Amino acid sequence: MCRKNMSAPLPAWVPATRKATVAVIFLHRLGDTGPGWAEAFRGIRSSHSKYICLHAPVTPVTLNVNMSMPSWFDITGLSPHSQEDEPGIKQAAENVKSLIGQEGKNGILSNRIIWGGFSQGGGPISGANKDMSILQCHGNCDPLVPLMFGSLTAEKLKTLVNPANVTFKNCLMHSSHHQEMMDIYHQLIDITEALDRTTLASCSREETEM
Secondary structure, eight states: OOOOOOOOOOOOOOOSSSHHHHEEEEEEEETEEEEHHHHHHHHOTTTTTTEEEOOOOOOEGGGTTEEEEOSSBOOSSSSSSSSSSSHHHHHHHHHHHHHHHHHHHHOOGGGGGGEEEEGGGTOOOOOSSOOOEEOOOOTTTTTTHHHHHHHHHHHHHHHHHSSSOOOOOOOSSOOOOOHOOOOOOHHHHHHHHHHHHHHHHHHHHHHHHO
């Protein structure tokens, strides 16, 4: 199911209002684009965070009778037994990792680069840091992606990452919600404040040892 790579539009950016020390990379859902999510993140951005909302390339999707649309990888079905486009998922993940590397060259520390996605956009997310924090949201009224998939994903994450912070939002459909966006905002604040405390403690130890 390996598909021909097709170019994607440039990402939609939400710049930091002060010096950027955090980069958030976000992948939209099937058929969507980056600008809508850029506007959503404008409403919750913090002064030192920049947001990079990627565009998927336009490619045929098997699930949608091979109609071409923005898609990170092919989808053949929505059952637990549907064949997955493993090469496509891996390619999407590698593309994001390349962007992470570029942000590192731009001066953003690797532990201050946050990777997220909505629906299909969450598929390519991966990482080797077993201590990273994860926020997972899944509506129990989602008519498109059953809650069972969210539960299975959460259990899988718990075997790969520690800790896995999993949140299921009540009465949500297959869409984002203001409270969910605020949860993301607070998660970002918690992560960056924890990193700041760790950095401060490290600097204090170094000064004591001098």
